[in-house]
Amino acid sequence: MLRLGIITACATLVFAGCACPQIKRAAITTPECAVLKGTCSINSHKHWNDTSIVLEAGHAYCLIVPGHQKWQDWGICSGPDGYCRRKLWLFEFWRRMPQAHWFALVGSVDKKKDARFVIGSGLAIYYPSRTGRLFCYANDVYGFYWNNSGTVNLSVYELPKLTTTPTN
Numbered sequence: 001m002l003r004l005g006i007i008t009a010c011a012t013l014v015f016a017g018c019a020c021p022q023i024k025r026a027a028i029t030t031p032e033c034a035v036l037k038g039t040c041s042i043n044s045h046k047h048w049n050d051t052s053i054v055l056e057a058g059h060a061y062c063l064i065v066p067g068h069q070k071w072q073d074w075g076i077c078s079g080p081d082g083y084c085r086r087k088l089w090l091f092e093f094w095r096r097m098p099q100a101h102w103f104a105l106v107g108s109v110d111k112k113k114d115a116r117f118v119i120g121s122g123l124a125i126y127y128p129s130r131t132g133r134l135f136c137y138a139n140d141v142y143g144f145y146w147n148n149s150g151t152v153n154l155s156v157y158e159l160p161k162l163t164t165t166p167t168n
């Protein structure tokens with residue numbers, strides 16, 4: 001409880017500063033031969049968003065958040081690629097996926113830690129390491145989802161097998 005109080009106090013001080021640049025990546029376009037598996041809305045307020053989309057190991061997928069969708073981490077407006085803020089470096093260790101940016105869109109097959117991956121605004125090709133249901137979340141610290149708002153819409157496409165066999 002004391003730890004949470006300290007984190008809250010520090011976070012309040014840190015958030016009083018100004019926002020740092022948003023992460024922006026080149027837009028991904030859907031290949032014409034891709035087949036839409038499903039679309040889903042990812043709520044930044046939820047620890048887990050069940051997309052109801054099943055990914056199969058050995059298959060290839062293209063995941064896209066179309067347009068310039070935004071969601072909010074308290075007062076910070078961010079795209080699904082997330083944002084960085086030097087003043088928050090103390091808390092990066094507690095992010096659910098420490099190596100990914102704040103508020104980056106993260107996926108996981110069956111909520112497994114070893115099957116997590118960063119989706120961001122999109123992945124041109126993704127090969128799941130296991131078969132299972134796709135769950136997603138905004139990368140934040142557990143206990144700090146209460147100040148999140150907004151959703152982004154994710155589309156998942158399956159790519160034809162012939163053109164997407166891994167080379168390794």
Ligand SMILES: [Ca+2]
Pocket residue numbers: 073074140141144145146147148
């Ligand atoms: Ca938050």
